[in-house]
Amino acid sequence: MLILLIALHRSKFPPGLVTGRIMDRFASSPRLMIVSDLDHTMVDHHDPGNLSILRFNALWEAKYRQDSLLVFSTGRSPTLYKQLRREKPMLTPDITIMSVGTEITYGNDMVQDEGWIEFLNQKWDKQIVSEETSKFSELTMQSETEQRQHKASFHVKKENAQEVMKTLSERLAKRGLDIKIIYSGGMDLDILPKGAGKGQALAYLHKKLKEKGILPKNTLACGDSGNDAELFTIPDVHGVMVKNAQEELLQWHAENAKNNPKIIHANERCAAGIIEAIGHFKLGPNISSRDVTDLSDAKLDHFDPAYEVVKFFLFFERWRRAEVENHEVYLSNLKSVCSPSGVFVHPSGVQQSLHVCIDKLKDCCGDKKEEQYRVWVDQVFPSQIDSDTWLVKFQKWEQTGAEQQGCLTTVIVSSKGVKPTEGLTWLHVHQTWMEGTTKNSRNDWFF
Numbered sequence: 001m002l003i004l005l006i007a008l009h010r011s012k013f014p015p016g017l018v019t020g021r022i023m024d025r026f027a028s029s030p031r032l033m034i035v036s037d038l039d040h041t042m043v044d045h046h047d048p049g050n051l052s053i054l055r056f057n058a059l060w061e062a063k064y065r066q067d068s069l070l071v072f073s074t075g076r077s078p079t080l081y082k083q084l085r086r087e088k089p090m091l092t093p094d095i096t097i098m099s100v101g102t103e104i105t106y107g108n109d110m111v112q113d114e115g116w117i118e119f120l121n122q123k124w125d126k127q128i129v130s131e132e133t134s135k136f137s138e139l140t141m142q143s144e145t146e147q148r149q150h151k152a153s154f155h156v157k158k159e160n161a162q163e164v165m166k167t168l169s170e171r172l173a174k175r176g177l178d179i180k181i182i183y184s185g186g187m188d189l190d191i192l193p194k195g196a197g198k199g200q201a202l203a204y205l206h207k208k209l210k211e212k213g214i215l216p217k218n219t220l221a222c223g224d225s226g227n228d229a230e231l232f233t234i235p236d237v238h239g240v241m242v243k244n245a246q247e248e249l250l251q252w253h254a255e256n257a258k259n260n261p262k263i264i265h266a267n268e269r270c271a272a273g274i275i276e277a278i279g280h281f282k283l284g285p286n287i288s289s290r291d292v293t294d295l296s297d298a299k300l301d302h303f304d305p306a307y308e309v310v311k312f313f314l315f316f317e318r319w320r321r322a323e324v325e326n327h328e329v330y331l332s333n334l335k336s337v338c339s340p341s342g343v344f345v346h347p348s349g350v351q352q353s354l355h356v357c358i359d360k361l362k363d364c365c366g367d368k369k370e371e372q373y374r375v376w377v378d379q380v381f382p383s384q385i386d387s388d389t390w391l392v393k394f395q396k397w398e399q400t401g402a403e404q405q406g407c408l409t410t411v412i413v414s415s416k417g418v419k420p421t422e423g424l425t426w427l428h429v430h431q432t433w434m435e436g437t438t439k440n441s442r443n444d445w446f447f
Contacts, residue, residue, distance in 0.1 A: 033216035039310040044270035056271040101201035102150035123178035182227035199230025239263040241279035305382035317375035322366030406434040
């Protein structure tokens with residue numbers, strides 16, 4: 001049995017997550033596709049505790065990951081996108097649109113969409129763009145990482161932007177290029193092929209999914225700045241401008257979509273505004289586990305392995321942050337959902353009884369109280385392996401301050417002899433360090 005569990009743990013995530021064939025996961029249309037900008041939309045840089053995005057993470061992994069699509073659409077290049085992932089508690093998207101809609105990649109390996117590249121090559125010449133932009137003293141080139149195959153990026157002062165855009169567009173058209181210029185953030189100017197952009201990338205994905213017979217039942221586009229406006233022009237898409245949306249996007253909305261009931265200006269900032277929009281448009285569950293004060297009272301009327309995993313590690317975070325009352329009751333409840341013969345395999349390879357591990361939690365209660373400590377799970381995929389047993393694979397992450405540590409986790413849970421209100425029984429937990437993560441050399445990695 002142990003050999004089988006180790007083999008299952010070492011096997012990869014479901015088809016598509018590693019190979020890039022995301023669409024292979026779906027036999028029918030995804031329930032929901034969320035397409036979200038990152039900076040100041042999914043990620044709130046004015047939220048030092050990252051509570052907004054962590055609320056979204058818990059909701060997505062518990063209620064949407066298995067049958068929905070998460071798409072990040074960002075102006076960042078791959079370099080800056082990966083940097084943000086190292087800094088913030090972000091989930092892994094199914095699809096990533098980067099460089100203002102000029103790059104589309106799939107899965108964990110970020111496999112490029114070759115068809116999109118071929119499409120953007122039409123009437124585009126980066127050398128000509130470089131020649132013409134060099135004639136404008138008002139333009140300051142952004143960092144080298146932001147100059148991409150189909151994107152030239154600059155900074156320009158707000159008072160000069162409109163005149164520069166008008167003149168530059170005319171000159172590039174005369175030289176035979178078919179381009180678009182996007183101005184956002186009050187300073188960022190991006191030159192792209194005309195067929196590029198966040199909106200066109202989303203339209204391309206919709207077309208591709210429709211051809212495969214798996215067009216999402218609903219799509220929610222989320223943004224805060226001018227380069228997100230295109231997302232809201234795609235037919236049949238719901239849209240949310242987060243509370244902190246910039247003036248340029250609000251002005252676009254006032255001029256182009258004021259009477260469109262499918263686009264709202266949220267009352268909440270960033271990811272909290274996305275959750276608000278899910279509820280407003282009735283797209284599915286909109287209560288995050290992080291909004292539930294007492295997780296022991298969160299009873300279900302059906303077995304839900306993904307929810308159980310999210311709840312367990314949220315409790316673990318609260319335990320170490322000294323946010324749990326009635327300590328002995330909680331530990332007793334936790335032990336009751338773990339099999340007496342259950343085993344935990346630490347990322348270091350050491351094996352221990354699950355009950356022994358729970359007893360050790362007494363030693364770490366409140367040990368992270370004074371620190372910026374958070375725990376989240378990513379890519380939670382349960383699969384039923386017999387009538388009453390599930391195998392759940394996911395990434396478990398901890399962040400203390402700026403340091404992140406993650407492990408690939410496999411859990412075996414069972415419904416044998418228990419009711420949904422009692423929760424699933426945990427039989428086995430097996431962890432290995434994620435590639436590229438700093439291995440925890442201390443003795444404070446408990447689960």
